[in-house]
Amino acid sequence: MIDVLIVDDDKLVRKGLMSVMPWEAFGMRVVGEAANGEKALEFLKENRVELMMTDLAMPVMSGIELIRIVRKRYPEVAIAVLTLHQDFEYIQEALRLGAIDYIAKVQLEKEQFEEVLGRIHARMLNEQRNQMDEPQSMGNGISLADEVYVLLEVGDKPVVPSQKQDILSLDWRMESDGQIQIWSPNYIQEHLPGAGASEGLLPPLPSETYGSNWRLVQLRDANGMLWTDLYQLLRNYKQKNFFYECDDYEPHPIKKSVYELQEEMEKIGESEDELAKEMLHAFTWVYDDQSFYAMQGRLRELMLPIPKLMQLLYGFTLDWNRLFRAVTLNSMSLPDTLASWKDVIKWMEAFRKLALALTGNLQLSREVSGSIMSAVKIVHEELAFPLFAIDVAKRVNLSRSYFNQCFKEVVGHSFNEYLRKVRIDKAREYLAQTAKPIVWIAEHTGYADEKYFSRTFRDQTGMLPSEYRQQHKIR
16 A cells, blocks of 8 residues: 655645545555644654655645655655645746645645546656666666667557567567667677668567557667666656657657767756746737747747646646636646647647637637737736726727727626626635735735725625635635
8 A cells, every 4th residue: 555644734625635535546545644844754754654745835844845855854755746726836846856746726626536646646656667677687788789779659658568578579678667668789689690670671660569659769879888878868868859859650760869869868957948938828829820839939949858848838727727717617628648749739729729719709800819818817917906998908909999898798797897806706715715914915906995895895795804704714
């Protein structure tokens, strides 16, 4: 069984996770809970834990500090993060520190719990595979020929035993998780004299690789390298550049050199992805072709590691749903896995098509739909400031009368009604999830006068802010 520790300062969250998650279905059991980081460390001293689920925003010790300490003292413990959607920057930091996954608390009631645990369980298994011994001893010390061939799995699905046996029978050497195979002429000739591919011809490919998600790489300048060193080089390539370079239906090999792979490995580090993030979250690319191709080119140019790219896209999807779910009445989603850059482009194109259909279902032009989407984004991002329809209409390049007409048709409320709704919804969130004074909440939701805020809040909810907090505050 996988022993689990849950760390969260909210007792209801801890008890809820312990009772509703299908732990046993994934060979897990909750062996402990802690209300803060210090208590979690005390528990870890005395108990065996293989998976820790921790909140990020906690008193006494933050989740980030807890993750740092646990990764140092207990590197074998896998960590998943529990968080609110607005903690995205902290999520990125947690992932950089070694967390394997994160769960948005606001989605826990709606997500399939099996999917959450299934994803975490799969990633734990993947981590274990990566820590397994290097390829079996057969030939580990033998250097490679100048030119070798490599089969790489597109995506992260391990090879089943029958496939592994077939590949080995054709003298392909396989990594432990079955996602990388190497074929070297000098190894084959040493063990099977007279065997091997003739010059200019491809080596014998296993039948399972035809028409499947395998890509062949022709690798030069491998002479003198050890198998183990090349496997490590290929792992790094597969986790980054291969994702962007592979084309899962291309019949010809990808041609690379060992020197190229080494240079790519040296470049792996913190990428300047803020501009790409900015372009994604501007949403302009959804309705504007030029912005779409510019953003797509920027992301491709960065060649972010796959986990970082997925987190960037997932953060964008959460942001979109936060802003537009009430308008479209639909949630957009990101697939659990994207096998290649081509899959990313397909997802983006499908996202654009669906988003435009949902926001432009009244036969509005793409430009007008985009203007209304921009106005909705302005409301959410600037709700603490004075906002007037005439000013927002000017900012999105529409006349005031046409803006008011289109906004109500698309959103279902007039601009002022929608602004008030968003402000009151944000005030509800502050009242339930924070201890901020009501005057502070009023100011941060666009109400300069606390009394006017209280009257408006009561008109919308049927109770005063203090009464709402009393009934709904998360303890």
